[in-house]
Amino acid sequence: MLRTIRVSLAICALAATLAAGFIFDAQAADGKVVLTFANWAAAEGTTKPAIEKAIAEFEKAHPDIEIKSEAISFSEIARQLVLRVRSGNPPDVAQLAGNDTFVVAATGRLEPLDSYLGDVQSRLKPDSIKDLRHQGKLIALPWTLAPAGFWYNKAIMAKAGLDPEHPPQTVDELTKAMAAIKKSQPDVIPLALDTTNRPFALQSNWPWMATFGATPVVESKSQADTPEMKRYLGWLRDLAKSGYIDPGRKIGEFRPLAAQDKVAFVWDQVLLQGVIQSANKMSDADFYKRWGVTTQPAGPSGKAYSFEGGHQLVLFADSKQKKAAWMFMQYLATSPEAIKVYTLGPGSSLPPLAAAPNAELKAALDTPVYQSFLTRIIPTVTTPAFGPAFASASTAIMAGVQQAVTSSDPIDPIAKSMQQELDRR
Amino acid sequence: MMEAASAHATNVLRRKRRGTPWLDSMVAPALGVLAIVVGYPIVYTLVLSAHDYDLAGTEAPRYIGVANYHKLVEDPTFWKALVNSGIYAFGSVAVAALIGLALALLTEDLVGRKGRIARMLLLAPWAVPFVVTAFLFRYMYLQNGGAINAALIETGLIRAPIPWLNSAYLAMPAVMVANVWAMAPFFFLLLSAALAGIPNEVIESARVDRASRFDLVVRIKLPFLRNALLIGSLLMIIANFNDFAKIWAMTQGGPGYSTTTLVIYVYRQAFEKFAFGYASAIGVVWLVLLLGFAMAYLRALRAN
Numbered sequence: 183m184l185r186t187i188r189v190s191l192a193i194c195a196l197a198a199t200l201a202a203g204f205i206f207d208a209q210a211a212d213g214k215v216v217l218t219f220a221n222w223a224a225a226e227g228t229t230k231p232a233i234e235k236a237i238a239e240f241e242k243a244h245p246d247i248e249i250k251s252e253a254i255s256f257s258e259i260a261r262q263l264v265l266r267v268r269s270g271n272p273p274d275v276a277q278l279a280g281n282d283t284f285v286v287a288a289t290g291r292l293e294p295l296d297s298y299l300g301d302v303q304s305r306l307k308p309d310s311i312k313d314l315r316h317q318g319k320l321i322a323l324p325w326t327l328a329p330a331g332f333w334y335n336k337a338i339m340a341k342a343g344l345d346p347e348h349p350p351q352t353v354d355e356l357t358k359a360m361a362a363i364k365k366s367q368p369d370v371i372p373l374a375l376d377t378t379n380r381p382f383a384l385q386s387n388w389p390w391m392a393t394f395g396a397t398p399v400v401e402s403k404s405q406a407d408t409p410e411m412k413r414y415l416g417w418l419r420d421l422a423k424s425g426y427i428d429p430g431r432k433i434g435e436f437r438p439l440a441a442q443d444k445v446a447f448v449w450d451q452v453l454l455q456g457v458i459q460s461a462n463k464m465s466d467a468d469f470y471k472r473w474g475v476t477t478q479p480a481g482p483s484g485k486a487y488s489f490e491g492g493h494q495l496v497l498f499a500d501s502k503q504k505k506a507a508w509m510f511m512q513y514l515a516t517s518p519e520a521i522k523v524y525t526l527g528p529g530s531s532l533p534p535l536a537a538a539p540n541a542e543l544k545a546a547l548d549t550p551v552y553q554s555f556l557t558r559i560i561p562t563v564t565t566p567a568f569g570p571a572f573a574s575a576s577t578a579i580m581a582g583v584q585q586a587v588t589s590s591d592p593i594d595p596i597a598k599s600m601q602q603e604l605d606r607r
Numbered sequence: 608m609m610e611a612a613s614a615h616a617t618n619v620l621r622r623k624r625r626g627t628p629w630l631d632s633m634v635a636p637a638l639g640v641l642a643i644v645v646g647y648p649i650v651y652t653l654v655l656s657a658h659d660y661d662l663a664g665t666e667a668p669r670y671i672g673v674a675n676y677h678k679l680v681e682d683p684t685f686w687k688a689l690v691n692s693g694i695y696a697f698g699s700v701a702v703a704a705l706i707g708l709a710l711a712l713l714t715e716d717l718v719g720r721k722g723r724i725a726r727m728l729l730l731a732p733w734a735v736p737f738v739v740t741a742f743l744f745r746y747m748y749l750q751n752g753g754a755i756n757a758a759l760i761e762t763g764l765i766r767a768p769i770p771w772l773n774s775a776y777l778a779m780p781a782v783m784v785a786n787v788w789a790m791a792p793f794f795f796l797l798l799s800a801a802l803a804g805i806p807n808e809v810i811e812s813a814r815v816d817r818a819s820r821f822d823l824v825v826r827i828k829l830p831f832l833r834n835a836l837l838i839g840s841l842l843m844i845i846a847n848f849n850d851f852a853k854i855w856a857m858t859q860g861g862p863g864y865s866t867t868t869l870v871i872y873v874y875r876q877a878f879e880k881f882a883f884g885y886a887s888a889i890g891v892v893w894l895v896l897l898l899g900f901a902m903a904y905l906r907a908l909r910a911n
Contacts, residue, residue, distance in 0.1 A: 261878050261879075264662060264663050264881060265662075268662060285663055285881075286663075288663045288664055288665070289663055289664075289665065290665040369751070371751055378859065378861070379859055379860065379861050380859075380879075381879075422773075425767070428750055428751050428773075429750075429770070429773040429862065430750075430772055430773045430858070430861070430862065444751075570661070570663050570664065570880070570881065573879055573880060574879075574880040574882075577875055577879060577880070581861065581863045581864055582863070584775075584861045584862035584863045585775060585862065585863035585864075587773075587862065588770065588773050588774050588775045588778075588861075588862035588863065588865075589774070589775035589776065589862070589863065589865075591775075599683075603684065606678075606681075606682065
C-alpha cells in the first residue's frame with residue numbers, strides 16, 4: 183500500500199514538473215517581453231483602474247510586451263526597492279517620487295537615461311528634468327508634475343465672513359483668516375498641514391520653512407539652530423495651540439475631510455482635485471465654485487514657495503529589457519492616451535510636456551486649477567538637496583517640528599537639539 | 608514497591624545511555640537547525656555592528672571596530688528610546704497583569720452560561736489583531752472627530768478636545784492604554800487557569816480556619832499564582848520590548864521621540880537611513896539586555 187502511494191506521488195511530481203516545463207516553454211516561446219513595473223498607482227483605489235487601463239492600452243498597442251504591475255504602497259516603495267536591488271531582484275521599471283528617487287539612485291543601480299532621451303527631451307518642460315540628476319546623470323523620467331498649492335474652500339471662507347475670492351496672501355492674513363474660521367466653525371480644521379515624521383512631510387514643510395527664511399539642510403551642512411527656523415517653529419506652535427492645525431495626520435488623511443467641507447485651507451498637491459471629486463462625486467463646475475488654489479501665503483521672507491511632488495519613472499540597470507522598458511516609460515509620460523487616461527484622469531496631475539500634444543488635451547488643461555498651477559504656482563517651486571542625507575535629516579527635523587507643535591518645551595533648546603542631532607549624522 | 612521499580616528502570620536506562628553516547632548525537636539535527644535560524648543571524652548582526660554599512664550606498668561595508676558602540680553611548684535618542692522601551696514594556700505589563708488578576712478573581716466563581724459569556728467577552732480583545740487594535744485606538748483618540756474626545760465633551764468632562772496622540776506628554780500613556788487593553792485578556796486567561804489549579808483542599812481548609820476573603824486572596828491564592836505571573840510577565844515583557852506594530856500604527860514613534868522605543872529606532876536606522884551597521888549595534892545591545900533580563904527572571908523563578 184505504502185509502495186503504491188509512493189509510486190503515485192512520484193508520478194504526480196514528475197507530471198507536475200513536466201507540465202511546469204511546458205508552460206514555461208510556452209511563455210518563453212510566444213516571444214513576449216515581460217516587464218515588471220513596481221508602482222503605487224496600482225495600490226491606491228483612486229488610481230488603480232486608470233493605471234490598469236493605461237497598461238492595457240500599451241499592451242494592446244505593443245502585443246509583444248507584457249507588463250507585470252507590482253503594487254507597492256507609496257510609503258514602502260523606496261525601502262522595498264533598495265532591498266530588492268541589494269538582493270539582486272529589482273523590477274525593470276518603477277514609479278518613484280521626491281527624495282525616494284534619490285535614495286534608490288544612491289544604490290548606483292539606476293540606468294542613466296541621458297542616452298535614451300533623444301527627441302523626448304525637446305518635448306519636455308526644461309524644468310521638469312533639471313532636478314532629476316544624480317552625480318551629473320539623468321536618473322529618472324518625469325511622469326507627472328504635482329506641485330503643491332494653497333487650496334481654499336470658498337464656502338467655508340464665506341461662512342466665516344471672509345472674501346472667498348481673495349485667499350490670504352501673507353502668513354499674517356492667513357492667521358487672521360484661520361481665527362475667523364475657528365470662531366465661526368469650530369468643527370472645521372482651519373489648515374491641513376502634514377506634520378508626520380517622514381521625508382515626504384519634510385518635503386511638504388520645506389516651502390513653509392523657506393518662506394520664513396529657514397533652510398535646515400543645505401547639501402551636507404545643517405543649519406537648524408537659526409533665528410529663522412525658530413521663528414517657523416514658534417509659528418507652528420501658535421497654530422497648534424490655537425487649534426488651527428491637526429498635528430499627526432498624514433496629508434492623505436486630510437483629503438477625505440476636505441471632500442466633506444471639514445477643512446478650510448489645504449497645503450496639498452494638484453492631485454487634490456481628483457481625490458475630492460472621486461470621494462464626493464462633485465462635478466467640475468461645482469468643484470471650481472467650491473474650491474480655489476493659489477500660491478502659498480508669503481512669510482517674513484516676502485516670497486511664496488512650493489514643492490514639486492510629481493512622480494518619476496526609473497529604469498533599473500539590471501533590466502534585461504531596457505529598450506522595451508524605455509518604450510513603456512515614454513508611453514506613460516508622454517503619450518496622449520496615457521496622459522488622458524492616467525495623468526489628467528484620477529491622477530489629476532500635470533503632464534511634464536512643454537506643450538499639450540493635441541487639441542483635446544489642450545482643452546483638458548484649460549481649467550482654473552491647472553492654469554493656476556501652470557502659470558503661478560510652478561514658478562515658485564523650490565527643491566531641497568535630495569538624497570540619503572535628506573532622508574536621514576528628515577527624522578531629526580520632523581521630530582523637532584513635532585516637539586515644537588506638541589510640547590511646551592522652549593523653542594531654543596528644541597532648535598539646538600535638532601542641530602545637534604543633524605551634526606551627529 | 609512501584610517507586611522502587613521506577614527508580615530501578617531509570618538506573619538501567621542511565622547505564623544503557625552511558626554505554627551508548629551516540630544517543631546524544633540525536634540532538635545534532637535540531638542543534639544544526641537552531642545554529643542556522645538563530646545562531647547565524649545573531650553572529651551576522653554582531654559582525655555587521657562592527658561595520659559602517661550603508662545599504663543605500665555604493666561603498667562596501669567598512670570595518671570600524673567598536674565605533675558604532677561609541678556612537679550609541681553618545682546618542683541621546685538611543686537612551687530616550689531605551690527608557691521609553693522600559694516604560695512601555697514594564698508599565699504595560701504591570702497594569703495588564705493587575706487588571707488580568709482582578710478579572711480572574713472576579714469571574715472565578717461565575718459558573719454556567721453567564722460565566723461562559725463573561726469570559727468570552729473578556730477574552731475578545733486578545734483575539735483582535737494588534738494592528739487592528741492600534742488603528743481602532745488611533746481613530747478613537749483623534750483630536751477632531753475621535754470617539755473618546757466626543758464622549759468626554761458630550762458628558763461635559765472636558766470643554767476642548769484633548770490631543771491624546773499629539774501631545775508629547777500624553778502619547779505614551781495613550782499608546783500604553785491600547786496595549787493594556789489588548790494584553791490584559793492574556794493575563795486573565797493565564798491566571799484563571801492557575802486559579803482553577805489551586806487544590807480544593809487548600810481553599811477548604813482556609814475556609815474552615817475562617818480566613819477572610821482578603822486573606823484567602825493574599826495569603827493563599829496569590830502565592831499559588833506567583834509562578835504563572837512570573838512566566839506570563841517574562842513572556843509579555845519580551846513581547847512588548849519587541850512590539851512594533853501598535854506603536855508604529857498609532858504614532859510612528861512621535862510626537863518628537865516621545866513614543867520611540869528601541870524597535871522603532873532600529874527600524875528608522877535600518878530602513879529609513881539604511882544605516883545597517885549602527886542599527887545592528889543597537890540590536891546587539893537590545894539582545895544582551897533582553898538575555899540578561901530573561902536570565903535574571905528565570906533565576907528568580909527557579910529560586911521559588
